[in-house]
Amino acid sequence: MSSLLEVSSLTKKYGNVTALNDLNFKLESGHIIGLLGPNGSGKTTLIKIICGLLQPTAGSVTVNGNPVGVESKKVISYLPDTTYLGKTASVKETIDYFCDFYEDFDADRAYDMLGKLGINPNSRLRTLSKGTKEKVQLILVMSRRADLYILDEPIAGVDPAARDYILNTIITNYDENASILISTHLISDIENILDEVIFLKQGNIVRFCGVDEIRSDEGKSVDALFREVFRC
Amino acid sequence: MSWNLNSDRPIFIQIMEHIEYDIVSGALPPGAKVPSVRELATEASVNPNTMQRALSEMERQGLMRTERTSGRYVTDDEKAIASLKQNLASVGVDGFIKQMKRLCLDKDEVLKLIKDNY
Known part of the structure; x- marks a missing residue:
């Protein structure tokens, strides 16, 4: 059986700047993986290649054994680090749009989460605050029944109380066969829900291991290890 | 309830x-x-895989058992529970004694403190 995600010899150059340098790794189903690294380490570049938004300079990515393309996009639910939704549409219209677009979209789930976070489905997106907009986007992404969720900075602009709710949403809403790849700087907020972490430094993987391994081998939290590995 | x-x-x-x-x-x-693993994972705000690992480990230690269709149960072996209690108590006491030693208190002083405050 092939892995959910397989990245082999992946290199990406922007001109003469190497953003990703010969990356090789596999992700299995049913895991929550943190993609951690300082600014400019290549996290978003890697994510965009997996989602088919950038072309690699060399190497390949397969999802469930298929190359990046229509088949891979069907099973990947991606939360970008910028807003991409139409500003004039209402939340409800956006949900309808997602229903049309993705066959695995579960509108009931979306409305349920909107209710719990107290977001009115009739409000227009442009009237929402930055944090609320982020919540809406995350709800849309997590309401799909995907195999792989890729979340690029999902909680950066969200208040701590809603952060807890969102993390719980992430834990409760993915099913056992799905995996979640989360890129973030807010390590201490999310490290308790991670299975594994990938540390990315200047386009290279410097560490890929289980989080409880870090805690028992190093006697420190992932956050503390991160600060040590990437000390400026 | 928070799991701290x-x-x-x-x-x-x-x-x-x-x-x-x-x-x-x-x-x-x-x-x-x-x-269920999922309920506990949500309650503790941890990954279900981590919760699963903890529960399987407790099963291995004989503190829980799984019934194939109906779920997981706490052991009804009172002896196992009593010895667990002993273990937890001695771990707690060891830590306490170490702390008291750092404060340079001798046994009698500590015992007196315990009697006065318990």
């Missing part, structure tokens, strides 16, 4: 300790049904 998990130590070990206290204190009585 600390990121410095393996989470599954802290989960096990938390549940062990629940078993010893009777919050999870002998033979009681253990909530």
